[in-house]
Amino acid sequence: MSSIKAFAFDLGNVLFSFDYNIALDKIKEVINQYKKEVVNKLMYTDFTLHFEKGLISPEDFFRKFNQVLSLDLTYERFLDVWCKIFLPKDEIINFARIISKKYPLYLISNINKLHFEYLYREYRDTFSFFKGLILSYQVKAVKPEFKIYKQLKKISGVDFKNIVYIDDRMDLIKQAKRFSLHCIQFTNKEALINDLKSLNVSL
Numbered sequence: 001m002s003s004i005k006a007f008a009f010d011l012g013n014v015l016f017s018f019d020y021n022i023a024l025d026k027i028k029e030v031i032n033q034y035k036k037e038v039v040n041k042l043m044y045t046d047f048t049l050h051f052e053k054g055l056i057s058p059e060d061f062f063r064k065f066n067q068v069l070s071l072d073l074t075y076e077r078f079l080d081v082w083c084k085i086f087l088p089k090d091e092i093i094n095f096a097r098i099i100s101k102k103y104p105l106y107l108i109s110n111i112n113k114l115h116f117e118y119l120y121r122e123y124r125d126t127f128s129f130f131k132g133l134i135l136s137y138q139v140k141a142v143k144p145e146f147k148i149y150k151q152l153k154k155i156s157g158v159d160f161k162n163i164v165y166i167d168d169r170m171d172l173i174k175q176a177k178r179f180s181l182h183c184i185q186f187t188n189k190e191a192l193i194n195d196l197k198s199l200n201v202s203l
Helices: 020-026 035-043 058-068 076-082 088-100 115-120 146-158 172-175 189-198
Strands: 006-009 014-019 087-088 105-109 134-135 162-166 182-185
Touching: 006 088, 006 146, 020 035, 020 076, 058 076, 058 115, 076 115, 087 115, 088 189, 105 146, 134 146, 146 162, 162 172, 172 182, 182 189
Parallel strands: 006 105, 006 162, 105 134, 162 182
Antiparallel strands: 014 087
16 A cells, blocks of 8 residues: 655646747847857756745846846846746646546745746646645745755645655755655656556556
C-alpha cells in the first residue's frame, strides 16, 4: 500500500512550457546583443532571482530589464514581451486534473508576480484543482531553499515523506531529496506514470 498522501507539481516545463525566444523575437529589431547572450542572461544568471523572491516590484524589474538589455520599452510593451512566453501542456494538465480526484495537489514554483498573474488570468481553470499554491514571490524564497518546501508542508499538512514532488530540473530534485520528499524528475507523461507506479500510487 502506498504511503503517498499528496502531490506537489512544479509549473515551468511541467504544466506549462516556456520559451524566452518568443519574447526576444518580438523585439529583435531593437536588441543590440546577440539573442544567445540575452537568453543566457535571462535563464542562466541571477537576473530574475530577486523578482522571483518578491524582493523587488514589477516596476523595478521592468527598469532592470530595459537597463540590462539596453532597451527602451514602454511598460505596456514590456508586459506583452515578458509574459506571453508560455504554452499549456494540456496532456499533463489533464493528467494532473485526474490525479486531483484522488489526491490533494499543490503547486510549488519559482515564479515572479507578473508571470503568475498572467497565467492565472489566462488559464485560471488550470489552477482550480490545486488545493494550494506555493509561489516563490509570495513565500520570499526559491527552490531549493528549505523555506519554500517548509511552506508546502505547512499548507498541505502532510509530512515530506508522504508527498510526491515532480520537477523537471535535476538540480532541484537532488536538493529536495535531502528533505525526504518522494522526488520524480519530469520528462514526459509515460515516464511519470511509470515512476508513480513504482511508488504504488493508485492512478
